[in-house]
Amino acid sequence: MSVDLELAPKHKRPAGEACCQPLVFPEVSSETATRLAQVAKALGDPVRVQLIDVLRRHAGKVCVCELQPLFEISQPTLSHHLKKLRDAGLVDCERRGLWAYYYVLPDAVDELSVWLT
Amino acid sequence: MSVDLELAPKHKRPAGEACCQPLVFPEVSSETATRLAQVAKALGDPVRVQLIDVLRRHAGKVCVCELQPLFEISQPTLSHHLKKLRDAGLVDCERRGLWAYYYVLPDAVDELSVWLT
Numbered sequence A, B: 001m002s003v004d005l006e007l008a009p010k011h012k013r014p015a016g017e018a019c020c021q022p023l024v025f026p027e028v029s030s031e032t033a034t035r036l037a038q039v040a041k042a043l044g045d046p047v048r049v050q051l052i053d054v055l056r057r058h059a060g061k062v063c064v065c066e067l068q069p070l071f072e073i074s075q076p077t078l079s080h081h082l083k084k085l086r087d088a089g090l091v092d093c094e095r096r097g098l099w100a101y102y103y104v105l106p107d108a109v110d111e112l113s114v115w116l117t
Helices: A030-042 A046-057 A064-070 A075-087 A106-116 B030-042 B046-057 B064-070 B075-087 B106-116
Strands: A091-096 A099-104 B091-096 B099-104
Touching: A030 A075, A030 A106, A030 B030, A030 B046, A046 A064, A046 A075, A046 A091, A046 A099, A046 B030, A064 A075, A064 A099, A075 A091, A106 B106, B030 B075, B030 B106, B046 B064, B046 B075, B046 B091, B046 B099, B064 B075, B064 B099, B075 B091
Parallel strands: none
Antiparallel strands: A091 A099, B091 B099
């Protein structure tokens, strides 16, 4: 029995070229992914998670002065966390006299929640 | 008519003391909040959101070589993102020969999802 030893020469794959065609694709667009990531990033701190937790149950009724004693952080640090949440569209606030009352904006939280489920 | 003008002296509240007793408390413990924040932080990047999106639909079947062409990022950057997801307990991988196959660990994602809902 003769064996054909004449094999095709090996071709080295150019760097960066995939070994196979991708069969999978993300279903979220990169715009949606950017929005979801922004919300997730804002939640990427335990204090901010607890702030959202409190505000969701007492929307529009929580004065900053009530949030302060819940955490062992300074007032400027609390303000920084609330600003991060506001910038990401997770919360907003209403000023009444000297105090600001915070509430959760449900849309941003809901979009992340729906995507995760 | 006489008016009693003898008013009680004003007391300046010491700095850091709350103007009122807090009536609200977070329901998530700080341990849970730390875990949720870690997961959220890992999702705080659009590429990582899209990676999770792909992996959730093709658990255990996605080779790193298939993920690479989906994003306009270098291989080391992709590895960095996958490491962040692995460190946060969101994904794990199985090596088969030369390639690593990634899959989502549902517990971490579920905990965040349940809290958000």
